[in-house]
Amino acid sequence: MGRWEPDARDRLKRAAVDLFVEQGFAETTVPQITARAGLTTRTFFRHFADKREVLFVGEEEFPALVAKMMADAPPSLGPMAVILHGLRTIAEGVFEGQREYMRTRRSVIQTDAGLRERELWKLSALSKAIREGFLERGVDDLTATLAAQAGVTAFGVGITRWLDQDDGSLAEIVRDTLDALRTVLAEPVE
Amino acid sequence: MGRWEPDARDRLKRAAVDLFVEQGFAETTVPQITARAGLTTRTFFRHFADKREVLFVGEEEFPALVAKMMADAPPSLGPMAVILHGLRTIAEGVFEGQREYMRTRRSVIQTDAGLRERELWKLSALSKAIREGFLERGVDDLTATLAAQAGVTAFGVGITRWLDQDDGSLAEIVRDTLDALRTVLAEPVE
DNA sequence: GCCCCGGATGACATCCGGTGTCGTCGGTTA
DNA sequence: TAACCGACGACACCGGATGTCATCCGGGGC
Incomplete structure (x- = not known):
């Protein structure tokens, strides 16, 4: 559905949760999450209102x-x-x-x-x-x-x-x- | 008890609440609050853990x-x-x-x-x-x-x-x- | 088969909340 | 009087969050 890898939202969520578990929530920055997901910081905030929301999707x-x-x-x-x-x-x-x-x-x-x-x-x-x-x-x-x-x-x-x-x-x-x-x-x- | 005006904490609280009522919480910046109270931004965070806490003192x-x-x-x-x-x-x-x-x-x-x-x-x-x-x-x-x-x-x-x-x-x-x-x-x- | 539109992303700038650090100065105490 | 302590200022800095414009792909209309 686009020129990019699919499921951006899901990739972000997985990357975020993994990093939170690995190194803690506060110690994880949004750029780290987006880097792992292959996206940019701005895109993260297009999918989630803030850094916390990623743990409450659904x-x-x-x-x-x-x-x-x-x-x-x-x-x-x-x-x-x-x-x-x-x-x-x-x-x-x-x-x-x-x-x-x-x-x-x-x-x-x-x-x-x-x-x-x-x-x-x-x-x-x-x-x-x-x-x-x-x-x-x-x-x-x-x-x-x-x-x-x-x-x-x-x-x-x-x-x-x-x-x-x-x-x-x-x-x-x-x-x-x-x-x-x-x-x-x-x-x-x- | 110091070389500054007394009751810094109370002045900050009053200034903050006044500004929140006047122009809204989100629209009020911490520098605005401290300017009205005659203090610096750093001092605000010495008295309150974050901007919200000022409404929960006590x-x-x-x-x-x-x-x-x-x-x-x-x-x-x-x-x-x-x-x-x-x-x-x-x-x-x-x-x-x-x-x-x-x-x-x-x-x-x-x-x-x-x-x-x-x-x-x-x-x-x-x-x-x-x-x-x-x-x-x-x-x-x-x-x-x-x-x-x-x-x-x-x-x-x-x-x-x-x-x-x-x-x-x-x-x-x-x-x-x-x-x-x-x-x-x-x-x-x- | 072409073109244009819309949606999703990138790139960049910027604001503001929050923190670490160090210097400064007055009051307190021995 | 000298040493200390507590409260604040000054400054640098990080990271979360947002506005804006450019970009590019796919799909629908013609």
Whole structure:
């Protein structure tokens, strides 16, 4: 599709992740990445908004995916059931089979504060999408916000647990984590 | 205490916030801030780790504050009661009387993605501190993590609600928000 | 089969955030 | 009074990020 080698975006991502693993995120410069990929610095920023985004490609589709799931869910379903359904779809459709890559990715992210900030931002974007899905379904604002936050918490904590062990599917673990959250909150305050 | 004008840090903060409000965060350069404060660029970065941090001064003490609260709480208290106690202390001790400043601060933060990332990071640091407080108390890891997350969610959503209205104390609103979260999660999944 | 257009990249300049380093000077303390 | 320390200035420098224009290929229209 061009006069250059194909898959520029993918080459950039691979080169970047490799270098991050080899020598660290902060110690890797964009020129180093582009040199390995056979491209120029300017081209890197045409594909990724910034140096961090290269570790989050693919995730930009989550919000839209969740929005669709929620719009398609039967109106009779309660908030948490809707969330569980949406998150299970993402878990099974996107993360299944990616456990090893997700582990190396996490090991890189945990070495850099800026990357952890970006990860929180992505989870927040997911929460925002879920909240808006609820508003579309006529759920009141506070319930929508809190249900979305709870779901994302279960998802985030679930991913951590999933990466820390070798068995169990992400979908199951997320569901289990959500149950644990219910139990914790069910305990009387005083 | 020196041959220069006093309160360099505070002058920098004031100059920065003023400029952010006047012309926006991204459009304000560090040299502009230091020029208004009568200092040099290098000095700005001696007081703040980066340009964003100027909007988060004071919050670095929250984790330590919560840790102390949790260590001092009676061992008989349940997780959510402990959290509620700690958050109420922060709410009353730090935020009371700051509603107007917090509103302008929020209006600046919401104009910049990087600032919102940093805000999430601060909440995450608070969550981390609460979690560690629970671990010290002998709570199991999962419960500690989830209770901390739930508390921070209530705190974050509570601050939003507090800023969106004119009456009610932050402590009350946080407590109310946590109750709402319990109610949402109490609903059966199917 | 030719031509032109559009998309993707290169090349270059530039800005700004952030850091390392050293010099300077006043206040503090012995 | 002399030595020290802490806060700031001055300067150089790196790397991330962006604007702009040139370039070149492939495809579609004719």
